[in-house]
Amino acid sequence: MSTQSPDTQTESETDPQAERLERKEERAEEAASSATETAEDTVELKVFRYDPEIADKQEPRFDTFHVPRKQGMTVLDALMHARDHFDSSLTFRHSCRQAVCGSDALFINGSQRLGCQTQIQDLNNSDTVRVEPLPHADVVKDLVVEMEHFYDQMESVEPYFSPNEEPEGEQLQSRENREKIKMSTRCIWCGACMSSCNIAAGDNEYLGPAAINKAYRFYFDDREGDDRQQERLEIIEQEHGVWRCQTQFSCTTVCPKDIPLTEHIQELKREAVKSNLKFW
Amino acid sequence: MYEHDVLVVGAGGAGLRAAIAAHEEGADVALVTKLHPVRSHTGAAEGGINAALRNGDSWQDHAYDTMKGSDYLGDAPAVETLAQDAPENVIQLENWGMPFSREDDGRVSQRPFGGLSFPRTTYAGAETGHHLLHTLYEQVVKRGIEVYDEWYVTNLAVTDEDDPNERSCHGIVGYDVQTGELAGFHANDGVILATGGMGQVFDHTTNAVANTGDGVAMAYRAGVPMEDMEFIQFHPTTLPSTGVLISEGVRGEGGILYNTEGERFMFEYGYATNDGELASRDVVARAELTEVNEGRGFEDEYVMLDMRHLGEERILDRLENILHLAEDFEGVDGLEEPMPVKPGHHYAMGGIETNEHGQTCIDGLYAVGECACVSVHGGNRLGGNALPELIVFGKRAGSHAAGRDFGEPKIQTGKPANPELEDIDTTASLGTVGDDEAAADGGLAAADPETVVNAAVEREDDRITRLLEKDEGTQHAEIRSDIQKTMTANVNVFREEDALEETLHDIRDARERYEDVYVADKSRTFNTDLQHTLETRNILDIAEALTMGALARDEFRGAHWRKEHQERKDDEWLKHTMVSWNDGEPELWYRPVILDGENKTYEPKERSY
Numbered sequence: 001m002s003t004q005s006p007d008t009q010t011e012s013e014t015d016p017q018a019e020r021l022e023r024k025e026e027r028a029e030e031a032a033s034s035a036t037e038t039a040e041d042t043v044e045l046k047v048f049r050y051d052p053e054i055a056d057k058q059e060p061r062f063d064t065f066h067v068p069r070k071q072g073m074t075v076l077d078a079l080m081h082a083r084d085h086f087d088s089s090l091t092f093r094h095s096c097r098q099a100v101c102g103s104d105a106l107f108i109n110g111s112q113r114l115g116c117q118t119q120i121q122d123l124n125n126s127d128t129v130r131v132e133p134l135p136h137a138d139v140v141k142d143l144v145v146e147m148e149h150f151y152d153q154m155e156s157v158e159p160y161f162s163p164n165e166e167p168e169g170e171q172l173q174s175r176e177n178r179e180k181i182k183m184s185t186r187c188i189w190c191g192a193c194m195s196s197c198n199i200a201a202g203d204n205e206y207l208g209p210a211a212i213n214k215a216y217r218f219y220f221d222d223r224e225g226d227d228r229q230q231e232r233l234e235i236i237e238q239e240h241g242v243w244r245c246q247t248q249f250s251c252t253t254v255c256p257k258d259i260p261l262t263e264h265i266q267e268l269k270r271e272a273v274k275s276n277l278k279f280w
Numbered sequence: 281m282y283e284h285d286v287l288v289v290g291a292g293g294a295g296l297r298a299a300i301a302a303h304e305e306g307a308d309v310a311l312v313t314k315l316h317p318v319r320s321h322t323g324a325a326e327g328g329i330n331a332a333l334r335n336g337d338s339w340q341d342h343a344y345d346t347m348k349g350s351d352y353l354g355d356a357p358a359v360e361t362l363a364q365d366a367p368e369n370v371i372q373l374e375n376w377g378m379p380f381s382r383e384d385d386g387r388v389s390q391r392p393f394g395g396l397s398f399p400r401t402t403y404a405g406a407e408t409g410h411h412l413l414h415t416l417y418e419q420v421v422k423r424g425i426e427v428y429d430e431w432y433v434t435n436l437a438v439t440d441e442d443d444p445n446e447r448s449c450h451g452i453v454g455y456d457v458q459t460g461e462l463a464g465f466h467a468n469d470g471v472i473l474a475t476g477g478m479g480q481v482f483d484h485t486t487n488a489v490a491n492t493g494d495g496v497a498m499a500y501r502a503g504v505p506m507e508d509m510e511f512i513q514f515h516p517t518t519l520p521s522t523g524v525l526i527s528e529g530v531r532g533e534g535g536i537l538y539n540t541e542g543e544r545f546m547f548e549y550g551y552a553t554n555d556g557e558l559a560s561r562d563v564v565a566r567a568e569l570t571e572v573n574e575g576r577g578f579e580d581e582y583v584m585l586d587m588r589h590l591g592e593e594r595i596l597d598r599l600e601n602i603l604h605l606a607e608d609f610e611g612v613d614g615l616e617e618p619m620p621v622k623p624g625h626h627y628a629m630g631g632i633e634t635n636e637h638g639q640t641c642i643d644g645l646y647a648v649g650e651c652a653c654v655s656v657h658g659g660n661r662l663g664g665n666a667l668p669e670l671i672v673f674g675k676r677a678g679s680h681a682a683g684r685d686f687g688e689p690k691i692q693t694g695k696p697a698n699p700e701l702e703d704i705d706t707t708a709s710l711g712t713v714g715d716d717e718a719a720a721d722g723g724l725a726a727a728d729p730e731t732v733v734n735a736a737v738e739r740e741d742d743r744i745t746r747l748l749e750k751d752e753g754t755q756h757a758e759i760r761s762d763i764q765k766t767m768t769a770n771v772n773v774f775r776e777e778d779a780l781e782e783t784l785h786d787i788r789d790a791r792e793r794y795e796d797v798y799v800a801d802k803s804r805t806f807n808t809d810l811q812h813t814l815e816t817r818n819i820l821d822i823a824e825a826l827t828m829g830a831l832a833r834d835e836f837r838g839a840h841w842r843k844e845h846q847e848r849k850d851d852e853w854l855k856h857t858m859v860s861w862n863d864g865e866p867e868l869w870y871r872p873v874i875l876d877g878e879n880k881t882y883e884p885k886e887r888s889y
Contacts, residue, residue: 053803072521072611084757088809089801093319095488098524099608100410101319117608140458141806147316160418161377170333170371172386178379185379185411189318221377 042066043120045078047090048132051141054089060139062130063087069120075108075129076115079143092143099256102188105195106143107132112192112254134195150191153208157215157235164225177222184217184264186257193251193261205240209251209261212236216264219271230275237272245269281733284310284426286681287452287467288474289433289495292320293409293670294649295474296416298638301678303423307469309682310426312433312454314490314811317417321476321488322670325409326527326601327393328401329373329671330664331366334390337398339363343877346665349395349560350658351838352854352884353508356877357690358654361636361676366668369675370402378415380404381598391598392532393663395560395889401664406527406601412667430457432811433494434744436471436502437464437736438642438720439727444503444860445694447720449645450729453740457811460804462741464733470681472638472646473499474674478628480815481823482772483764485625486518486525495651497818499632500825502719504640505695505858507653507871508630509822510829513661513839514773516564518624520582524609526602526621528663531557533598535587537568537621539576545583552889559889562660562839565623565773578620586618623773627666629657629839630829633693633858637686638677641694646677654691655856658873659838691874695860699869704832708784710824712864713791747813753798756813759790763816763823771827776843780831787824794820825859825866832868833857850884 045065051057065082067073076094083090093103097116104115109123109130120126137145163171193209194200200208207215218224219232236242242265251261286302288295291313302309311317332342342363347354370388374380380388381403392399404411420427437451451466475495479487500506516537517526531537537557539545546552551567552559559567568583577583587595587602592615595603599614606612606619632647634640634654640647649670656669680686724732766786770779794817801809835849836842855870875882 051803051805053805084761088755088757088799089803089807091801091806091808095315095319095490096321096324097489097522098324098605100323100407101315101321101488103315103319119611141803144806151316155421158422160422161415162422163375167375170374170387173380173382174386175382175384178382181379182405185414186407188323188410189316218377221379223377 041069043069043073043078043126044128045082046128046130047079047082047143049142050139073120074116075106075113075118075120075131076104078120078129079115079131091141100188102190105134105190105192107134107195112196114190114192114256117256134191136195136201137191147191149204150189150194150210153194153211154189154214157207157211158232159214159218161218161221161224162228163223164227171223173223177220181217181220183259184213186259187213188257190256192254192256196250196254198248198250199244199246203240203244206244207236207241209265212242212268213259213261213264216268219268233272233275236268242269242272281464281466281730282310283466283468284308285467285469286472286678287312287465288472288678289313289452290320290474290476290649290651291315291317291427291429292322292474292476292649293412293416293667294674295472296413296420297671297674298472298474298648298678299425300416300419300423301675302682303425305679305682305684307682310428311420312428312431312452312465314430314432314457316429317420317427318414320413321491323410323413324486324488324525325412325667326406326525327529327532328391328403328408328664329366329370329412329667330393330396330400330662331370331402331668332363332398332400333367333370333388333402337400339367341397342366342400344882345396346656346662347882348885348887349660349662350656351660351848351887352850352875352882353511353655353658353837353856353873355655355691355874356882357874358636358656360877362656362665362668362672365672369668369671373412373415373671376415376419378404378411391529392558393528394531394555394558394564395662396664401532403529406529406599408667428454431455432457432814433498434740434814435736436498436645436719437733438502438645439725439732440720441725444720445641447503448643449502451733451736453736455744458806460807462737462744464737466729466733467644469683470644470646472648472677472681473632473651474647474649475651477650478822479625480760481763481767481819481826482625483761483768484518484523486515486523487625492815492818493651493822494815494818495647496631497821498719499640499645499647500821500861502642502645503861504642504645505633505860506630506825507633507856507858508655508658508829509628509826509859510833510840510857511629511659511838512625512826513561513627513629514565514623515626516561516568516623517585517621518626519605519610520620520622522609523624524605525626526585526605526619527599528561530585530587530599530602533587533590533594535585535590537564538584538586539571540578541576545571545576555889560660560887561663563889566841568623569773572622582620582622584618585621587614588616588618627661629653629655629659629661635689635691635693636676637680637689638673639680639689639693646681648673648677659840695858695869699858699871702832702868702870704828704868706784706828706831707781708788710784710788710828710866714795718861718864744810747797747799747810748802750798753796754793755800756797756816759793759797760812760816760819763787763790763819767823771830774841774843775830777831780827783827784824784831787820787827791820828859828866828868829857854884
């Protein structure tokens with residue numbers, strides 16, 4: 001076997017392991033003493049609470065938790081600490097804690113962010129963190145909102161690859177074309193953009209930034225044929241489609257995957273105009 | 281009661297692929313998942329999918345690399361099926377629109393990965409899993425396959441013959457997380473478990489919080505053996521503070537590892553003189569920890585992974601996602617600085633015993649993906665081999681459950697009449713505490729399917745009502761955290777007999793405390809407290825089987841390193857560790873590994889890199 005076990009080293013006067021252990025102990029002591037000194041160093045977490053079934057939570061309110069501050073602590077870490085140590089009924093969605101499952105989009109200190117991706121020390125006021133459910137969605141309980149409407153909008157743009165004919169073998173795609181759609185394929189369906197959009201808030205039928213971005217992802221994929229492209233244009237050109245967007249950029253600002261959503265919507269508007277000019 | 285032909289539990293890569301295959305076979309299929317499908321952990325896979333697509337490569341080479349990587353604990357029929365079916369499955373994904381990275385000529389790109397004799401890892405940036413998951417979900421939407429999202433499956437509905445090999449699975453019990461409704465789901469043709477990993481058994485893991493091994497534990501309690509549970513892959517490059525994964529793609533593209541002395545230790549200290557950073561994952565993980573243990577680690581904890589020399593253009597083209605992860609979760613700019621990395625729990629090679637059609641020993645019950653052990657990964661999984669497993673075996677299980685005939689399986693399942701038994705000598709008594717219930721103890725041998733499902737629902741209703749009615753006791757979070765800590769301390773990359781024994785004591789202790797567990801949240805609406813309490817039970821059963829296997833296997837094979845046993849013992853240990861739930865007492869037995877492939881026998885050789 002090509003590996004060494006850690007205990008095969010020979011003892012010598014400058015045994016690195018002994019030195020290491022010594023250093024480790026010193027650090028542990030340091031940490032312990034600083035822990036006592038900063039026992040008061042907590043983050044004040046103000047969390048929205050609501051449960052339709054539990055009498056004293058039927059009236060929405062904020063609960064405050066004092067969570068011990070740690071280096072590199074995220075809002076999700078703080079919520080989990082509060083739940084696991086103070087109140088196990090505190091409810092929120094989360095899973096991957098690495099910004100890819102999209103389940104912990106929350107309203108944190110007044111903007112839509114992923115809890116797992118938000119370092120508390122990076123927030124403007126990092127002493128008090130206010131966590132609310134995503135605005136413009138029905139609250140199921142505490143920080144959990146109803147996502148059905150968001151999913152419905154995503155599905156209304158026919159979000160699946162549908163070439164004119166079944167390809168035989170590997171299809172080719174240029175690097176440029178792949179690059180063209182790259183950012184649009186990064187959407188994790190977190191719903192932050194939809195929640196931040198004033199237009200979506202006022203018009204329940206508006207497709208919204210995520211769904212339009214999904215349409216963009218297929219519209220510009222060269223592997224789908226021209227006919228299909230035309231059909232996709234019809235979907236996004238509908239009354240509650242791209243023309244509703246008023247380029248306020250709020251979706252682009254909050255997108256945790258840095259997708260240039262507003263730009264994508266504008267590009268599809270241009271495509272729609274070009275296509276109409278052709279008919280004219 | 282809900283009714284479908286095929287029920288798929290879990291909607292990650294394997295579950296979605298199985299559902300599509302069953303649907304294409306004409307079955308009425310539904311997915312039942314505790315998350316929404318796009319939240320599944322497949323989305324976090326980064327590196328890529330191995331498939332022999334090009335001239336100069338062959339499925340035979342892929343199979344050989346996989347057998348060698350497995351340290352000869354993979355079963356050849358499964359490994360060969362994986363290698364043979366992978367190319368068409370990868371092209372199928374491409375045909376469904378998956379945005380693979382591309383070569384100049386427009387073909388899908390492939391790159392080198394650890395332990396591969398050919399650069400056969402197809403990828404989509406460093407976010408291959410995200411694109412795989414979304415592409416498959418899109419096809420599920422296209423087909424109108426029914427999805428019960430945020431439904432937590434708490435148990436299986438299985439008949440209660442004495443011999444698990446004679447039992448049948450007729451459905452599942454689902455708990456609607458949003459409303460608290462408990463309902464039976466009756467499957468006419470089959471239930472496919474695709475519940476993914478069990479990383480929450482450890483506290484430093486790349487796995488999602490949802491990966492609690494529910495499917496493995498449910499199948500185990502219903503009578504299906506767990507196979508090779510001691511083989512856990514520790515990924516060499518995870519971020520120290522969170523366990524977030526840094527893809528092997530970084531090393532595949534030429535990233536280098538170094539210690540505090542600035543030495544490229546993979547070469548300097550002879551861990552892998554030929555392949556260096558691209559040696560197999562177990563080799564690199566041990567090398568890193570050895571460096572740390574010998575005082576050449578940063579902060580006594582990690583080593584450095586450097587990709588700066590690859591240049592901004594290449595990094596942005598192929599590893600852009602890594603820059604975001606390093607920045608978001610470690611505050612490091614990968615273009616300017618090296619990244620701190622250390623080994624972390626990543627993948628379970630073992631799981632629910634199945635054959636190459638995805639079948640378990642219980643009629644009508646299938647398992648695929650990480651929750652299953654078919655076994656293709658044996659003692660150590662090669663990077664890039666998890667995703668092809670999902671689609672190859674997901675597709676096969678879906679088709680088989682929906683009625684396609686694949687012929688006689690080459691891999692046997694279920695406990696034979698005279699297995700090689702081992703009575704391991706542990707100082708802690710094992711298994712259940714109190715009057716515990718298994719999935720198959722309803723006393724309903726050969727009852728009609730709906731009665732079996734209804735009885736299972738009733739049992740689960742009792743269990744949940746008990747948990748909710750109890751007013752005080754222990755909370756699951758404390759038990760879960762203790763198990764995670766003891767597993768990480770003692771059943772990690774390096775394993776010693778005393779520490780394994782200690783862990784069995786800790787698990788026993790946790791079992792006793794779990795007897796007194798209660799749920800503080802009394803609401804039926806989105807009660808995650810209840811859900812996590814049920815999950816914690818699954819974590820306990822899995823941790824125990826894993827530790828037992830690790831204690832029994834007194835050799836060094838693949839990812840399983842034992843301090844007192846520093847050699848691979850082929851005479852004794854070319855066999856799978858099996859653990860069966862025998863009326864609440866875990867029973868350990870063995871099944872020989874199958875080294876005979878289609879046209880050749882894979883002769884064990886020393887692994888060198």
